[in-house]
Amino acid sequence: MKSPLDLSTVELSRRGLLVGAGMLTGAAALGFDALSASPASAAGAILWPNGTTTRPAISSPFGQRPKPNQGASSDHKGTDFVGFSIVRAVADGVVVAAGIPGGWEPGGTQVWIQHDGFLTRSLHMVAGSLAVSPNQTVHAGDVIGTMGATGNVTGVHLHLEVVVGGVQIDPVPFLTARVGGTPQPDPVRGVKEFAVRGGSWSAIPVGYNMSNRFTAVNMGSGWGDLYGSFGGHLRYVGVMGGAWTQMDSGLPLDAYSISALNVGQSFPHIFAVENSVLYHIYADGTGWHKASTGLTVPGKISAVLLPGGNVQIVANIGGYMHHITTHNGWEIGNSGIPIGDEFKAVNVGGMLQIVTLLNGVVHLIWPGAGWQLQSTGIGTSGSLTAVDMGGGYPTVITNEGWSVCVTSVSGGGWVRQSTGVAVSGTIDALNIGGGYPTVYAV
Numbered sequence: 001m002k003s004p005l006d007l008s009t010v011e012l013s014r015r016g017l018l019v020g021a022g023m024l025t026g027a028a029a030l031g032f033d034a035l036s037a038s039p040a041s042a043a044g045a046i047l048w049p050n051g052t053t054t055r056p057a058i059s060s061p062f063g064q065r066p067k068p069n070q071g072a073s074s075d076h077k078g079t080d081f082v083g084f085s086i087v088r089a090v091a092d093g094v095v096v097a098a099g100i101p102g103g104w105e106p107g108g109t110q111v112w113i114q115h116d117g118f119l120t121r122s123l124h125m126v127a128g129s130l131a132v133s134p135n136q137t138v139h140a141g142d143v144i145g146t147m148g149a150t151g152n153v154t155g156v157h158l159h160l161e162v163v164v165g166g167v168q169i170d171p172v173p174f175l176t177a178r179v180g181g182t183p184q185p186d187p188v189r190g191v192k193e194f195a196v197r198g199g200s201w202s203a204i205p206v207g208y209n210m211s212n213r214f215t216a217v218n219m220g221s222g223w224g225d226l227y228g229s230f231g232g233h234l235r236y237v238g239v240m241g242g243a244w245t246q247m248d249s250g251l252p253l254d255a256y257s258i259s260a261l262n263v264g265q266s267f268p269h270i271f272a273v274e275n276s277v278l279y280h281i282y283a284d285g286t287g288w289h290k291a292s293t294g295l296t297v298p299g300k301i302s303a304v305l306l307p308g309g310n311v312q313i314v315a316n317i318g319g320y321m322h323h324i325t326t327h328n329g330w331e332i333g334n335s336g337i338p339i340g341d342e343f344k345a346v347n348v349g350g351m352l353q354i355v356t357l358l359n360g361v362v363h364l365i366w367p368g369a370g371w372q373l374q375s376t377g378i379g380t381s382g383s384l385t386a387v388d389m390g391g392g393y394p395t396v397i398t399n400e401g402w403s404v405c406v407t408s409v410s411g412g413g414w415v416r417q418s419t420g421v422a423v424s425g426t427i428d429a430l431n432i433g434g435g436y437p438t439v440y441a442v
C-alpha cells in the first residue's frame with residue numbers, strides 16, 4: 001500500500017467546494033425536513049444465551065475477581081453463566097469465528113458473532129459441538145453449541161463476552177436492558193466517517209444516526225451522502241453548508257437493502273428492496289418518488305452505474321447471484337454463481353465486478369465468457385464493501401469487528417492489511433480522492 005498522505009489540505013479544499021453548492025438549495029426545495037434531534041437507538045430482538053428472556057444463573061460476574069486458577073485472568077472480561085446446556089445466539093448476526101481462534105486458546109472451543117452494534121464471544125464450549133461456521137447468518141435463539149469446559153477453566157460454564165467498539169463491557173446490564181425488546185428491522189446507530197487523516201487511519205463520529213442498512217454515494221460534494229430508512233422513512237445524512245446534518249425525506253420506506261447511484265443529477269437514484277419488491281427511488285421538482293420495478297427480489301442488492309447511463313443491479317437470491325438490467329424494462333437473470341450475504345457491485349474502469357465473502361474468503365465475480373468466479377485467497381469476516389481505487393481491481397474493505405481491513409491487489413497479488421482501527425457495525429466505502437477509500441460505518 002502507498003504510504004498514507006496528509007489529507008488535511010485535501011479536506012480543506014473539499015470544505016471550500018461545498019459552501020454555496022447548488023444542491024443545498026435543491027434539498028430545501030424538495031421538502032427535506034431537518035430533524036431536531038437524533039432518535040434513540042432501538043433494541044433488536046435480544047435473548048439471554050439460554051435462548052429465553054429469563055436470565056440464567058451466574059457463577060462469576062464481569063470485572064475484578066480473585067484468580068480462579070493458575071493462569072486465569074483476574075480481570076474478568078465476561079460473565080460466566082451456568083445451569084443450562086444448549087448455548088444460543090443472543091441476537092441476529094453473522095458468525096465471525098467458530099473454533100479456537102489464534103491467541104484465544106485459553107477460551108477453548110468458541111463462537112464469535114458480529115451483531116448490529118456489538119460482538120459476542122461464547123467460550124469453553126464442548127469440542128465438536130459447534131452448530132455454526134464462519135460467515136453464517138444466525139438469528140436470536142439459534143443453537144451455536146453446547147456448554148462445556150474446554151480451555152483454561154475450573155468447570156463447565158459459558159463465558160460470554162459482549163464487545164462494543166472493540167471493548168469488552170459487562171454483558172449483564174447490556175443484555176438486561178435489551179432482552180425481550182421488540183424486533184427492529186433497521187437498527188439505528190451513530191455514523192462514523194473512517195479515513196486516512198494526518199497520515200493514519202482514524203474514525204470520527206459525525207454526530208448523526210443512520211440505519212445500519214444504508215448506502216453511501218459520492219455526489220461530488222467532497223463527503224459521502226448516506227441514505228437509509230428508519231422510522232418508516234427514507235433518511236439522509238450528509239454534509240450541507242459545511243456541517244454534517246440529518247434529514248427526513250418524508251418518503252415512506254422500510255428498506256431491507258438499499259443502494260444509491262450518482263447518475264449526474266442533483267440527487268442520487270436509489271434502489272431499495274422493501275417487502276421483497278425492488279423499488280426505484282428518485283427525486284424531481286415535486287419531491288421524492290418510489291416506483292416499483294415489478295421485480296420480486298427476496299434478498300440483498302447492490303447497484304452500479306456503468307458508462308452510458310447503464311444501471312445494473314446484483315442481487316443475492318437463495319445464495320445465487322442474480323443480475324438485473326434494464327434492456328427491455330426491468331429484467332432479472334440467475335447467473336448460477338454462488339454469492340455470499342456480504343457483497344458489493346463495483347464499476348471498475350467501466351466493467352462490472354462483484355466482490356463477495358464466500359465461506360470466509362473474499363471472491364471476485366465478473367462477466368467474461370459467462371460469469372466468472374475466482375477466489376482471492378484472502379480470508380476475512382464481517383461486513384464487506386468495495387470501491388474502485390484504480391489499478392483494474394476493486395479495493396475491498398471489511399469490518400472484522402476488531403479491525404477494519406483493506407484488501408487490494410499489490411505487487412501482482414491480493415494483499416490484506418489491517419488499518420488497526422476498529423469500528424462496529426456495517427460499512428460502505430467511496431473513492432472521494434486522496435488515494436485511500438473513505439469508509440462510513442453505522
Ligand SMILES: [Zn+2]
Nearest residue numbers: 078079080159
Ligand atoms: Zn469467564
